[in-house]
Amino acid sequence: MQIDFHHGVTYVVARLAGFEHDAASIIAYCAQYVDDATNAGLIRFDNGTVFQRMSSAHKMLNYRNFQELAAHRVWIPFHFLPGNGGLPRSLEPEGGLISKLICRPNSYIAQEMVREAIKCQDFPHGLHRWGVTMHVYADTWAHQGFSGVSHWANEARNVVDGQGKADRNLMNRLKGYFVNEALPLGHGAVLSNPDKPFLRWGYTNGYGEKIIRDNPRDFLEAANCMYQAMRRYLLKDPEAIAPEIPEPDKTIIATMLETITDRSGKVRHKKWLQAIAAGKFSFGEANICYIPKGKNSWKHLALGTEHLIDKEHQVFTYTPSFLASDWKLFHDALQAHHVYIIHELLPFYGICMG
Numbered sequence: 008m009q010i011d012f013h014h015g016v017t018y019v020v021a022r023l024a025g026f027e028h029d030a031a032s033i034i035a036y037c038a039q040y041v042d043d044a045t046n047a048g049l050i051r052f053d054n055g056t057v058f059q060r061m062s063s064a065h066k067m068l069n070y071r072n073f074q075e076l077a078a079h080r081v082w083i084p085f086h087f088l089p090g091n092g093g094l095p096r097s098l099e100p101e102g103g104l105i106s107k108l109i110c111r112p113n114s115y116i117a118q119e120m121v122r123e124a125i126k127c128q129d130f131p132h133g134l135h136r137w138g139v140t141m142h143v144y145a146d147t148w149a150h151q152g153f154s155g156v157s158h159w160a161n162e163a164r165n166v167v168d169g170q171g172k173a174d175r176n177l178m179n180r181l182k183g184y185f186v187n188e189a190l191p192l193g194h195g196a197v198l199s200n201p202d203k204p205f206l207r208w209g210y211t212n213g214y215g216e217k218i219i220r221d222n223p224r225d226f227l228e229a230a231n232c233m234y235q236a237m238r239r240y241l242l243k244d245p246e247a248i249a250p251e252i253p254e255p256d257k258t259i260i261a262t263m264l265e266t267i268t269d270r271s272g273k274v275r276h277k278k279w280l281q282a283i284a285a286g287k288f289s290f291g292e293a294n295i296c297y298i299p300k301g302k303n304s305w306k307h308l309a310l311g312t313e314h315l316i317d318k319e320h321q322v323f324t325y326t327p328s329f330l331a332s333d334w335k336l337f338h339d340a341l342q343a344h345h346v347y348i349i350h351e352l353l354p355f356y357g358i359c360m361g
Contacts, residue, residue: 008149009202009272014039014297015279017141020230022290023256024237032295037138037337043299052325060338082155083360084348088143090114091356107358108154117147121236122245136340148229149201162213163197169207204264223265256289309334
């Protein structure tokens with residue numbers, strides 16, 4: 008998924024579920040920042056303090072950058088959560104490890120991840136971790152059928168559009184990529200088709216199965232399940248029975264997912280922000296923005312830097328407010344999420360990727 012869903016739709020769903028503006032803004036910022044936190048390493052301060060941050064994405068999520076994209080510590084816990092064949096802990100899917108690693112929508116693994124984040128909400132970074140969790144949870148719908156490792160199971164051929172005709176546009180765009188080297192990793196074989204909410208398309212996967220994808224339907228289902236999870240979070244009860252998104256908000260979301268058809272995620276995102284500002288949803292008018300890097304970004308507010316990329320051996324000015332900054336809490340949340348997924352949750356399913 009792209010910024011229109013991870014930031015715009017996540018904010019809408021959070022507000023509809025009952026979060027106030029400030030909390031919903033944090034959740035939505037974190038959900039999108041998972042795709043933009045590309046820097047890792049040690050932060051050094053002028054008073055001797057240090058802070059270890061981690062990345063949750065690679066630069067531009069670039070499928071040409073196949074050496075970096077092979078890093079399991081980013082793709083598996085943050086973008087292609089293994090689905091265990093859609094089966095619970097006690098059952099093993101046929102096909103070995105790759106069948107366990109392929110992402111499945113709303114899998115048992117994904118549901119356990121959500122429940123854990125609800126239980127951990129009282130930590131200082133609890134709300135930020137919830138935003139990270141919502142990113143990963145939503146991606147289980149968009150990235151279904153693909154895995155975060157380089158494997159022939161990720162192959163996609165005979166790609167067709169919504170009318171079942173060969174997708175020449177995609178084939179032309181693929182010519183600009185190092186196909187033989189970069190693919191098949193993740194959904195690189197179909198570029199951003201899984202991430203665009205308005206697309207209906209299909210392909211033949213590495214197993215020779217014909218797959219039909221209906222992104223508007225899948226994205227609406229993701230939004231609805233996120234809404235239910237948000238309700239449970241507010242109740243502090245991961246097992247609570249939660250309703251679906253009420254009408255007419257659900258219809259508005261469905262219509263916007265299908266009818267905003269701009270290829271650029273940033274353009275689609277702008278239209279979601281305009282709808283939110285105009286009071287199109289039942290929670291009323293609201294103004295939100297997202298600044299990943301540079302002036303007034305979370306990083307700028309925490310470290311005082313407007314640079315997109317840190318200089319080597321850079322030393323930052325320490326202020327006591329750093330400890331409670333959203334940027335620091337986001338990175339704390341990434342660490343907590345990563346440790347839980349890789350070292351606790353996946354091993355319960357017989358998956359060792361640490």
